Amino acid sequence: MKILIREPKTREDFEKYYELRWRVLRAPWGMPKGSERDDRESESIHVMACVGDEVVGVGRLHLNSSEEAQIRFMAVAEGYRGRGIGGLILEELERRARLMGARRVVLNAREKAVHFYEKHGYRVVAKAHKLFNEIQHWKMMKEL
Numbered sequence: 001m002k003i004l005i006r007e008p009k010t011r012e013d014f015e016k017y018y019e020l021r022w023r024v025l026r027a028p029w030g031m032p033k034g035s036e037r038d039d040r041e042s043e044s045i046h047v048m049a050c051v052g053d054e055v056v057g058v059g060r061l062h063l064n065s066s067e068e069a070q071i072r073f074m075a076v077a078e079g080y081r082g083r084g085i086g087g088l089i090l091e092e093l094e095r096r097a098r099l100m101g102a103r104r105v106v107l108n109a110r111e112k113a114v115h116f117y118e119k120h121g122y123r124v125v126a127k128a129h130k131l132f133n134e135i136q137h138w139k140m141m142k143e144l
Contacts, residue, residue, distance in 0.1 A: 003085060004050045005092045016055040017048050024075035029131075036073065047092050049076070049085045056080040059089040061096055064106070069097035071107040090120055098144050105144060108137040117142075 008017045022036040040062050049057030057076040064070050071093050076085050097105050108128045109117050118124075121142045128137040 001051055001083070003056070003083075003088060005047055005088050006050065008046055008048055013048070013055075014046075017046060017058050020048075020055050020058050020077060021073050021075055024077065025073060038072075044072075045093070045096050047089055047096075049080075049089055051080070057085040057089050059093050061093045061105075063100060063102065066101060067103045069093075069100065069102035069105050071105055074107075074113075086116060087120060090117075094142070094144065103144055104141055106139065106141045109140050111136045111138065114138055114140070 008014045026035045044060045044062040048055045059074040060072050122140040124138045126139040128139045
């Protein structure tokens, strides 16, 4: 299986990118399409993992300050989890953060994803919000 990590460029790319984000991160909780986006989309770096024409993973990066970048909306399609795709997306987003001058990356991890991020050098720094009154998140950080 050849995995290509790249930025979405075309309208079709972005449609597939947002579809996966919605399907994994919002649809299981009955959230409408559009809820997978926020007001920072246009200023963010978006990357996606592709197997052929299929988008199988996504992630987003934006700067909170000149020294701090934040990763949001990481998602890997159900049948592709556990194959290193999330790690490849994370590495690319961290690489981009370094290029932008960031010294650390923060993120809010869902409870079930904390171990994944810890394996990649992140540490829990605080309890964060509870999404949909159901999904506990943890603020995590990694020094670059």
